[in-house]
Amino acid sequence: MTIETKKELAVAALQNGIVIDHIPCNSLFKVVNILGIQNMENGVFIGNNLSSRSMGRKGLIKIADINLPKETLNRIAVVAPNAVINIIKDYAVVDKHKVELPEDLVDIIKCNNPKCISNNEPMATHFHVIDEEANHFKCRYCERIVAREEVVLK
Amino acid sequence: MQNRNLVSISDLTKDEILALLKRAKEFEKNPNQHILDGKVVGSLFFEPSTRTRLSFETAVNRLGGRVIGFSDARTSSQSKGETLKDTIMMVANYADLIVMRHPLEGAARYASEISKVPVVNAGDGSNQHPSQTMLDLYTIYQTQGTLENLTITMVGDLKYGRTVHSLLEAMHFFNPKFIFVACDELKMPEQYKEYCKELGIEYEETREFNEEIINKTDILYMTRVQRERFSDLMEYERVKNIYTLTASMLKGCKPNLRVLHPLPRVTEIAQDVDNTPQAYYFEQALNGLYTREAIICRALGL
Numbered sequence: 001m002t003i004e005t006k007k008e009l010a011v012a013a014l015q016n017g018i019v020i021d022h023i024p025c026n027s028l029f030k031v032v033n034i035l036g037i038q039n040m041e042n043g044v045f046i047g048n049n050l051s052s053r054s055m056g057r058k059g060l061i062k063i064a065d066i067n068l069p070k071e072t073l074n075r076i077a078v079v080a081p082n083a084v085i086n087i088i089k090d091y092a093v094v095d096k097h098k099v100e101l102p103e104d105l106v107d108i109i110k111c112n113n114p115k116c117i118s119n120n121e122p123m124a125t126h127f128h129v130i131d132e133e134a135n136h137f138k139c140r141y142c143e144r145i146v147a148r149e150e151v152v153l154k
Numbered sequence: 155m156q157n158r159n160l161v162s163i164s165d166l167t168k169d170e171i172l173a174l175l176k177r178a179k180e181f182e183k184n185p186n187q188h189i190l191d192g193k194v195v196g197s198l199f200f201e202p203s204t205r206t207r208l209s210f211e212t213a214v215n216r217l218g219g220r221v222i223g224f225s226d227a228r229t230s231s232q233s234k235g236e237t238l239k240d241t242i243m244m245v246a247n248y249a250d251l252i253v254m255r256h257p258l259e260g261a262a263r264y265a266s267e268i269s270k271v272p273v274v275n276a277g278d279g280s281n282q283h284p285s286q287t288m289l290d291l292y293t294i295y296q297t298q299g300t301l302e303n304l305t306i307t308m309v310g311d312l313k314y315g316r317t318v319h320s321l322l323e324a325m326h327f328f329n330p331k332f333i334f335v336a337c338d339e340l341k342m343p344e345q346y347k348e349y350c351k352e353l354g355i356e357y358e359e360t361r362e363f364n365e366e367i368i369n370k371t372d373i374l375y376m377t378r379v380q381r382e383r384f385s386d387l388m389e390y391e392r393v394k395n396i397y398t399l400t401a402s403m404l405k406g407c408k409p410n411l412r413v414l415h416p417l418p419r420v421t422e423i424a425q426d427v428d429n430t431p432q433a434y435y436f437e438q439a440l441n442g443l444y445t446r447e448a449i450i451c452r453a454l455g456l
Contacts, residue, residue: 118260121239143281
C-alpha cells in the first residue's frame with residue numbers, strides 16, 4: 001500500500017460512528033454549529049464541495065465513535081433538509097435514513113423580530129413549522145413568521 | 155377548577171368565545187359580585203396603559219378581589235435589570251392571577267409558560283391584546299344581537315393595527331364579510347388576506363371611504379392613523395383627512411350600523427358623530443369592564 005492510499009483510507013473509512021451526507025455546501029458549517037461539532041473530542045472529518053451525482057456538489061461530515069439521538073440529528077434539517085445519516089458499525093452501514101424536520105424547533109433558530117421576548121431574555125427560542133414544505137416557521141412567542149431563507153441560527 | 159391562560163385570541167375556540175360573551179352579559183346586568191373574595195391579582199404593567207390597567211383593576215375590585223402590582227416598569231425591579239422570568243416567578247408566589255402588559259412581543263406567552271398561576275395578556279407589543287378583541291366581539295354582539303353574517307368595515311391603519319387583525323381572526327367563526335378601507339401605506343397585510351381566502355371569507359379592499367361603503371356596513375370599525383407610521387409627512391396630512399368619519403356620512407346608513415373605535419381617537423371620528431345614534435365607542439369601552447370580569451373568572455376557573 002502506498003502512502004497516498006493509506007492517507008485516503010484514513011479519511012474515508014470509519015470503523016464506528018456516523019456519516020452525514022448530502023449537506024448543501026453553503027450549510028456545511030451551519031450543520032457543524034447546530035451539532036456543536038467544534039466542541040467534540042471525537043475524530044471528525046469534514047469535506048466540502050465534493051462531487052455528487054444528485055446535488056452537483058455537496059458537503060459531508062464523518063464523526064467517529066459517536067451515537068447521536070435521532071432528535072439531535074433531525075435539528076440539522078432546518079438548513080440541510082435532504083441530508084442523509086449513515087450509521088457505521090465495523091466499517092459497515094447498519095442504518096441509513098434522511099433527516100426529518102421536527103414539528104417544533106426548540107432553540108435552533110433565532111427570531112428575526114428584535115422586539116420578540118426571545119431576543120431579550122435568556123431563554124430558549126421555539127418555532128412551529130407551519131407548512132407542509134417546511135419553508136415557514138412561526139415564533140411561538142411573538143407569532144412572527146420566518147421563511148427558511150431568512151433563518152438565522154441561534 | 156381549571157386554571158386557564160389567555161394570551162392570544164386564537165387560543166380560544168368558538169364555544170369558549172361564546173361562553174365568555176355569555177358570562178360578560180351576566181356582569182353587565184350585575185357588575186358587582188363577590189366572586190374574587192380573598193383573591194389577589196398581580197397587575198404588572200411593564201409599560202404604561204392607563205385605560206387598560208384601570209379597566210382590569212376595576213374589574214378585580216368590582217368582583218371583590220385585591221390588586222398588587224405596578225403601572226410602569228420604572229417602578230419595578232426590571233429597572234435594576236431583573237429578567238422577566240424572575241419578576242414573574244416572584245409575583246406568582248404572591249398572586250392568584252397575573253394580568254400583564256409588556257412592550258416586547260411574546261412576553262405574555264413566555265410568562266404563561268413559567269408562571270404557576272394563570273396569566274392574562276393585557277397587550278404584548280404590537281402582537282396580541284385579547285381582552286380588547288373580546289370587548290369588540292361583545293360590543294358587536296350587544297349592538298347587532300348576533301355575531302353571524304355581518305358586514306364589518308375596517309378603516310384606517312390596517313397594517314399595524316393589532317386590534318383589526320385580532321378581530322378579523324376572532325370573527326372567522328361567524329361567517330363575516332369584510333371591507334378593508336385604507337391607503338396603500340396602511341393596507342391590510344397579505345398574510346391576513348391570505349387567511350380570509352383560505353377560510354373562504356369574503357372581503358373587498360378599497361382606498362375610498364364614502365357613503366356607498368358605509369351604507370352596506372353593519373359595523374364600522376375605525377382606527378387611528380398614527381403619524382409615526384409615515385416616512386412622508388405630506389402623505390400623512392393627506393391620508394389623515396380622507397379617513398375621517400363625519401356625521402353627514404352616516405345619513406343613509408343601515409339603522410343597525412354602529413361605529414366602534416378602540417380609542418383613543420384623534421381626528422378619525424369628527425366630534426359631531428358623538429351625537430348620532432350610531433356612535434358606540436364610549437359604550438364599547440365600558441364593555442371592557444364586563445368582558446374583563448368574565449376573562450378573570452375564566453382564568454381562575456371560577
